[in-house]
Amino acid sequence: MITAEWKPIEEMVGYLRGHKKVLVIGCATCVAECAAGGEREVETLAPLLAMAMQNDGNPIEVKSATLERQCEPEFLEAISEAAADADAIVSVACGIGMQLVAEHYADTPLYPGVNTTSLSIREEPGLWTSRCAACGDCVLGLTFGLCPVARCAKSLQNGPCGGTRTDGMCEINQDTPCIWRLIVERATARGRLEDLTKVRPPKDWSNSPAGGPKRMLREDLRS
Amino acid sequence: MANNSTADFQPQITLLYCRQSLAAEVKAVQGNRAGDGFSVRLVLLPCSSKVQLPHLMRLLEQGCDGLQIAACPEKACQHLVGSNRAEKRIARGRGLLEQVGMGAERLGLDRGAGLSLDDLMEMAGQRAEAVRALGPNPMKGV
Ligand code: SF4
Numbered sequence: 001m002i003t004a005e006w007k008p009i010e011e012m013v014g015y016l017r018g019h020k021k022v023l024v025i026g027c028a029t030c031v032a033e034c035a036a037g038g039e040r041e042v043e044t045l046a047p048l049l050a051m052a053m054q055n056d057g058n059p060i061e062v063k064s065a066t067l068e069r070q071c072e073p074e075f076l077e078a079i080s081e082a083a084a085d086a087d088a089i090v091s092v093a094c095g096i097g098m099q100l101v102a103e104h105y106a107d108t109p110l111y112p113g114v115n116t117t118s119l120s121i122r123e124e125p126g127l128w129t130s131r132c133a134a135c136g137d138c139v140l141g142l143t144f145g146l147c148p149v150a151r152c153a154k155s156l157q158n159g160p161c162g163g164t165r166t167d168g169m170c171e172i173n174q175d176t177p178c179i180w181r182l183i184v185e186r187a188t189a190r191g192r193l194e195d196l197t198k199v200r201p202p203k204d205w206s207n208s209p210a211g212g213p214k215r216m217l218r219e220d221l222r223s
Numbered sequence: 224m225a226n227n228s229t230a231d232f233q234p235q236i237t238l239l240y241c242r243q244s245l246a247a248e249v250k251a252v253q254g255n256r257a258g259d260g261f262s263v264r265l266v267l268l269p270c271s272s273k274v275q276l277p278h279l280m281r282l283l284e285q286g287c288d289g290l291q292i293a294a295c296p297e298k299a300c301q302h303l304v305g306s307n308r309a310e311k312r313i314a315r316g317r318g319l320l321e322q323v324g325m326g327a328e329r330l331g332l333d334r335g336a337g338l339s340l341d342d343l344m345e346m347a348g349q350r351a352e353a354v355r356a357l358g359p360n361p362m363k364g365v
Pocket residue numbers: 131132133134135136137138139140147148149150
């Protein structure tokens with residue numbers, strides 16, 4: 001899922017000064033799963049913003065809504081009346097959903113209520129950890145299903161950096177396992193350690209975010 | 224109009240209490256009661272684990288001065304970890320209330336078993352004392 005985290009409320013207060021009618025919107029998909037932007041979080045944030053703005057000396061009227069998905073235009077119609085009535089929107093969906101709302105309701109300023117942070121799994125209750133960085137040239141087939149792009153602090157492709165801690169954790173973050181240690185362990189368990197010594201073709205980074213904005217075109221699906 | 228004078232401030236407390244925390248012979252009560260220097264609205268919960276941040280924040284947005292949760296002792300929760308989860312949510316809620324300038328003390332959780340109505344009133348009174356220094360909820364009358 002795409003994960004996001006609330007921005008500091010102080011930052012949101014800064015955005016909202018001068019506004020009077022604010023609509024807080026969430027998304028019932030990824031950001032609900034990571035407890036940042038689902039209905040529960042929207043209904044927590046909306047009254048908190050009302051209180052924060054009251055205490056800031058800039059009272060606002062706050063309305064709230066949670067869309068099924070904020071990244072599909074069909075679902076945005078559900079807030080058309082509320083958006084027309086608001087003079088600002090705070091979205092706690094991911095950056096994708098936020099931008100679609102900003103485009104759809106272009107006359108109303110949209111402010112982010114979250115920072116979009118990663119493509120992660122929920123590893124344990126209350127703990128989300130990265131799994132993918134959308135690199136555009138997946139190497140999971142060569143690394144025993146463990147991603148060295150998203151899960152290595154240096155995105156190393158040919159083995160560990162040499163700094164792996166003695167307990168097997170990453171030298172950059174002691175709470176994160178060294179992914180190359182896990183790759184080696186899985187390769188060993190499968191009796192395929194030799195595979196990791198094979199020379200691989202260079203990875204194609206041109207299809208990653210570093211290659212500029214992505215534009216994916218499928219002629220067969222176009223009208 | 225909100226009463227902004229701290230001297231004659233009579234905190235309005237909402238106390239949400241777990242049914243299981245009452246003594247067996249005590250009849251569950253709900254509704255408004257007057258305490259000594261404060262008033263309280265008693266709300267019965269089937270378990271303290273039912274408290275969620277949206278409910279708590281809405282109650283404060285609507286102007287109550289303080290919110291008190293009465294939960295069972297740690298090992299006595301009928302849902303095993305329900306009251307622990309409630310406690311963690313309350314801790315997060317308190318942090319958020321501090322961030323928005325309302326003051327963490329507007330929200331609190333205490334545990335107890337075999338409680339009487341007087342015990343609940345005492346808990347509400349303690350919350351009232353904790354919010355007294357913060358003054359009336361600025362959302363009152365908004
Ligand atoms: S190799 Fe690239 S596409 Fe595959 S999981 Fe890692 S970041 Fe994602």
